[in-house]
Amino acid sequence: MTEAAPTSLADLRGEIDRIDSAMHALLMERSQVIETLISIKKTQASGSAFRPGREADIMKRLALSHKGLLPLDTVESVWRIIIATFTYVQANYSVHADISGGDAAMRDSARFHFGFTVPFITHEDARSVIRAVAESAGDLGIFRMDQGASAGIWWSDLIGADAPKIIARLPFVERPNHPAGTPVYCIAKPLADAAVREIVLYAARVERWSESLRHGLAEHLAEVSASAADGSHLSLLVAASGEVDQAAIRQALVPAGLSDFAEIGSHAARFSVKSAR
Numbered sequence: 012m013t014e015a016a017p018t019s020l021a022d023l024r025g026e027i028d029r030i031d032s033a034m035h036a037l038l039m040e041r042s043q044v045i046e047t048l049i050s051i052k053k054t055q056a057s058g059s060a061f062r063p064g065r066e067a068d069i070m071k072r073l074a075l076s077h078k079g080l081l082p083l084d085t086v087e088s089v090w091r092i093i094i095a096t097f098t099y100v101q102a103n104y105s106v107h108a109d110i111s112g113g114d115a116a117m118r119d120s121a122r123f124h125f126g127f128t129v130p131f132i133t134h135e136d137a138r139s140v141i142r143a144v145a146e147s148a149g150d151l152g153i154f155r156m157d158q159g160a161s162a163g164i165w166w167s168d169l170i171g172a173d174a175p176k177i178i179a180r181l182p183f184v185e186r187p188n189h190p191a192g193t194p195v196y197c198i199a200k201p202l203a204d205a206a207v208r209e210i211v212l213y214a215a216r217v218e219r220w221s222e223s224l225r226h227g228l229a230e231h232l233a234e235v236s237a238s239a240a241d242g243s244h245l246s247l248l249v250a251a252s253g254e255v256d257q258a259a260i261r262q263a264l265v266p267a268g269l270s271d272f273a274e275i276g277s278h279a280a281r282f283s284v285k286s287a288r
């Protein structure tokens with residue numbers, strides 16, 4: 012028996028064409044499923060098609076099963092564009108970004124997570140992003156989590172039943188040298204039953220800061236994600252496990268002289284991988 016001839020370049024290109032056609036056909040098939048899903052979800056009426064918990068699950072599953080030559084960065088960005096664009100075709104939306112800390116990182120984050128079909132609109136500060144989202148039908152807003160003290164207590168604009176709420180923390184898949192790794196909060200108008208509550212966020216106003224406050228919060232799986240002076244008081248953005256009762260978090264803040272306490276959003280649990288492979 013003669014040995015099989017070595018695979019030629021033309022054969023390999025034929026394979027690549029076959030795979031490309033199959034991928035394209037699968038994407039078109041995915042869009043047919045989304046067409047049916049539109050009539051089931053009735054999102055055009057409610058204005059928002061986002062299901063951030065579902066998106067976090069898809070991204071996590073993808074990262075966990077990925078292997079081979081293709082960098083995870085590429086796979087993640089391709090799927091982000093697929094999901095963000097399929098969200099867009101269900102109900103058009105724009106992404107409003109606070110670029111007070113610089114345009115480049117926010118633009119990278121928006122393009123990586125939402126692609127180029129979704130319009131990207133810049134704003135001078137977080138408050139203006141929150142206002143734009145509040146006035147829209149179903150837009151998203153993004154801003155850096157690590158804003159300096161000069162940004163003020165931006166999260167206080169998220170207080171109130173009708174005010175926008177934090178719905179995600181990006182990137183979904185954290186790792187060293189992530190190509191769009193700036194940690195950002197993503198906001199939308201309240202998603203009600205569509206929100207994922209693995210981490211719940213609270214706005215709190217206390218009289219003073221203390222190390223015992225940090226310890227008290229840590230005992231209840233909570234931490235301060237941002238803080239800013241508020242007259243003679245201190246305003247905090249507290250991130251806590253959704254499994255912990257709200258009353259317990261509130262109680263941990265009482266010794267610090269708690270005056271205000273309100274939920275301002277929730278997101279999926281953070282998920283990290285060691286590297287981009």
Ligand SMILES: O=C(O)C(=O)C[C@]1(C(=O)O)C=C[C@@H](O)C=C1
Pocket residue numbers: 048060061062063065066093094095097098101
């Ligand atoms: O699962 C849904 O509800 C969808 O609308 C589908 C889909 C997707 O493309 O996979 C799109 C938007 C949602 O945020 C989550 C997932």
